[in-house]
Every structure is written in structure tokens, then in C-alpha cells.
Amino acid sequence: MVLVSYVRDYISRMLQDISGMKVLILDSHTVSIVSVAYSQSELLQKEVFLVELVDSISKSREAMSHLKAIYFVAPTSDNIKILKRHLATPRFGEYHLFFSNILKDTQIHELADSDGHHEVVQQVQEFYADFVAIDPYHFTLNMLSNHVYMLPAVEADSKLECFRHRVVDGIASIFLALKRRPVIRYQRTSDIAKTIAQDTAKLMYQQENGLFDFRRTEISPLLLVIDRRDDPVTPLLNQWTYQAMVHELIGIQDNKVDLKSIGKFSKDQQEVVLSSEQDEFFKKNMYENFGDIGMNIKQLVDEFQHISKSNQNIQTIEDMAKFVDSYPEYRKMHGNVSKHVSLVTEMSKLVEERKLMLVSQTEQELACNGGQMASFEAVTNLLNNNSIADIDRLRLVMLYALRYEKESPVQLMQLFNKLSSKNAKYKPGLVQFLLKQAGVDKRTGDLFGNRDFLNIARNMARGLKGVENVYTQHQPLLFQTMESITKGRLRDVDYPFVGNHFQQGRPQDVIIFIVGGTTYEESRSVALQNATNSGIRFILGGSVVLNSKRFLKDLEEAKRQARLSNAN
DSSP, rough: OOHHHHHHHHHHHHHHOOOOOOOOEETTHHHHHHHHHHHHHHHTTEEEEOOOOOHHHHHHHOOOOEEEEEEOOOHHHHHHHHHHHHHSSSEEEEEEEEEEEOOHHHHHHHHHHHTTOOOOOEEEEOOOSSSSSTTTTTOEEEEEGGGGGSSOOOTTHHHHHHHHHHHHHHHHHHHHHHHHHEEEEEEEHHHHHHHHHHHHHHHHIIIIITTTTOEEEEEEEEEEEEGGGOOOGGGGGGOOOOHHHHHTTTTBTEEEEOOTSSSSOOGSEEEEOOOOOTTTHHHHHHHSBBBHHHHHHHHHHHHHHHHHHHTOOHHHHHHHHHHHHHHHHHHHHHHHHHHHHHHHHHHHHHHHHTHHHHHHHHHHHHHHOHHHHHHHHHHHHHOOOOTOOOOOOHHHHHHHHHHTTTHHHHHHHHHHHHHHHHOTTSSSHHHHHHHHSSSTTTSSSSSSSSSHHHHHHHHHHHHHOOOOOOOGGGOOOOHHHHHHTTOOOOOOOSSSSTOOOOOOOOOOOEEEEETBBBBBHHHHHHHHHHTTTSOOOOOEESSSSHHHHHHHHHHHHHHHHHHHHHOO
């Protein structure tokens, strides 16, 4: 049940069944879907000589009747309008139309009418890959207006409605790809999670019942829809494992890292790929601690230097022939070494500049251990430290507020004032808005492990044993949720079932969807859980992949829109 393989299979079927020279036409969403699953060289091997965006195709009128056009686009009304224009004056010899999700009957009729005169359409198919499979067990929907999940559910709010529809469509395509229909549960305290769960059930069990009527298995998979605001701590923390740290400090988009604005890198190193499918070193090290990464990269460099030296000893024709044969591998290894050295060098620089080891130690104490007075003192000291960046000050106060909002309102106000005095640009009320959205009264889970006896005991045991790495003590709330599912202890009262569908026995496949976005720390938890061979396979999905910068940006935008709504 590795997600990338489902997407690759769909793309392969599209490309290999159509012989000859091809142009692949994508939209802004499917370009991400294809780029994480297929490399450019693989597309060339399938005789794809041109890749274009659907809305830019219209701008060129040059006829290319020798090419066969393969469209892979989402079935949106905008895309259907563009396709109708393309079919009215065709530029290519053949048109093969593939849609990433369910087409409406009316859309099929519209396309048939548009093709009536030239009859260039060879096939119209639905290939259910309406999600970006960034890792084997982690997908995202890459939603631009992610902040709208925090806005109140107003009937007339078209943005919120579009958000819900897109999430439901994305979840539906996952289960159509898996050829399974799930039992659905949701987080009781979240209106948006409840609405999405109910809309998904309606689609699967009523509107498209026939499409989802797959061969029954003894135990249905479980879809659990939860809200990012139940764990606002995880996206606020600094990260110290490789993949999560790159995203936090530099940023990863569709498994690519943009280094253009960072330093003077060669042209081929300005955007690098970090994919567990295409990079063996990254696959082995993506969940390793930062300290270990440095050692492992040194080994990679040593290995490369050894190979470079052996290539310098070319003395015979046979030696030269061997080198030429191995040259693509040699170049690939050179690129890989250079990429990982560049990333680690840049991150080391940022850690030093922003004093992140100092900041992170206090963050971890706030997230994992008690001691309100000690925490207040530590945060105050860091707020007074002029070497600490504004974003890190803000995150520290937010973490303190989430932890001690009920226990120390006076000290909390002192921290708010201190934060405002350090930076005039500090967004007043942003911490208070976070508490309104994701404070203790809004949350279902035992975020800090201090409500439930089992969690208190677990934290005490962890404290007694000591922690191997002070910077990676934190475990996301998702870890507890997966543990509860594995042990059959996920409470119905906190996570109700939709409709009359209940789970008989333990599910073998669980898809957890986080409305508001996932983090790479959580995807690491899922991968480690799947490696335990518990008999349950987990897949994690969300509306976006968050780092602290994106989480804060979403908070700011939601706060701004909420204020505008109130003003009206």
C-alpha cells in the first residue's frame, strides 16, 4: 500500500498504451502529482517530448499534428472550458483525456459536443490520482487557501465550501486508487472535521455508491478525519531530523528544495530533489538526527573521493571504457554528494545564526516537561536575548501560552508585553487568536500528557530513563492516536463514527487525514509505526505540509479574515 506506486502505475498506463511521440498536458495541480512520481528522464523514455500547462497551450497556435496529446487534469469547470476551446480548434493529431477524479455526466456530454466536428478524442478516462504522494505513506493536497479551515462555518462562505469539496475529492481519490471503501470517524470537537467526514460518507455511500462498491473484505479500512488545531504544538517546534529540518529551515515543495535565494550554487544545484524514491542516501537518512547526518555525509564524501581517485588512474583503453560506462552513475553520485553537503552546510549556518540549539532546548521543555516557573524564566531570558530571531520569540511565547494558559495568566500577559516591546511589527493578538482556535477548551486529545493516567505514567517513565537526545524528546499527538487505534482504545465518544457504520475488529489499513495540514515529524512517526509490524498500516494525509512559517502565515491570514468578517 505504497502511495507512490499507485500514482506511478496510473501515469505508466497513460503513457505506454499510446505509441509514438507525445505531449503531456497538465494543470497546476497535476504537475505536482506527476513531478513527485516520475522524473523527466523517465518521461523521455516514454516518448514524451513536451510537457505543457493546460492554460498556456491556448496561447500557441502552431499545429503539431505529428504529436499525440495526453491531457492529465483535474475535472474542474475551468479545465473543461479550456478543453472545449482546445477541441474546437485542435492542434494535435490525437487527444487522450485523463482526469484525476470523478467526472460528472454533464462534463462528458460537453466534451463530446466539442469534439463532434473534428473527432480527435480517442479516449476519456478517470485515473484516480488526485493527491501528491510525497512519501510512501504520506500525501498532501497542496491547498493554497489552507487557512480557511480556521474560519467559522458560514453557509455563504464560498471559500470554505470550496475547501471542503477539495478535501472530500482528494480523500475519495485515495480510496478509489486503493479500491476500498472505509468506515469513517472524526474528531468530535471539530466542526470542519465532522462536516468533511459526513460529506465523504455521503459521496461514498450514496452519491457514488456504485463506484465505491468494491469487493468486500472482512474488515473495512478506517478513515479518521482530525483537525490540526488539536495539536498546534507540533508545527511550532524546531526540527532535528533530516527531512523535517530541511522543511523547517529551508522549505520543501513537492520533494524539491529551492536554493536559489540562499547562496551561490551552480545552475544544476539551485533546485534539488529530496525524494526517498530517487535518492538512496536520503531514503536511509531522512529520519535520522542532525548529528548523525553529519557523520553519514562524511562517509558519503569519503566514498566519493575514493571513486574519484580511482577514476584518475585511467591508463588504458579498457580503463577509459569502464569509466565511460560508469560515468552517468559517477555524475549522479557527484550531484548527490554536492546536494547533501550544501543542505547540511546551509542548515548548520542557520542553526548557529539563530541560536536554534538554545531555542530548541526550551521548546522541548515546554512541549514535554512540566515546571511553569522554570519555563517562564527560560522564555523571558530568550526574549531578552538580542541574538534570537523574532519568529523564534513568537513561537516560544505561543508554546508557553498553549502549555500554561490556565495556570499563569499574569506571567502570560508579561510575556505578551515583552514580545510587543521587542518588535513593533509583532502581530498583536496573534497568540490570543491561537488560544481561541486551539486552546485547551477546544482540544480533544491529551496534548501535554497531563490529563490521562497512562500518559502521566509514560512521561514519568521517560523522565526516569532519560532521553537519548534532548532536542527530539517530543512526540506528536498523532503518535498517541495511532497507539490508541493499534490497541483498540480510540474512544467513540471523542472520535464518533459517521452514520450506522461501525468497525468490527481492528482495521488493517488506516488513513488519517489532518484538516489544516501535516508535518514531516508526523510522517516520520507514521513510517516508524509502520516499521513495527503491528498488523496495521497507517497512511497520513493533509491539506498541506506545514512548517512553523506556514502555520503562522495561516494563523495570520485566518485572523485577518475573521476580523474583516466581524467588521462587516
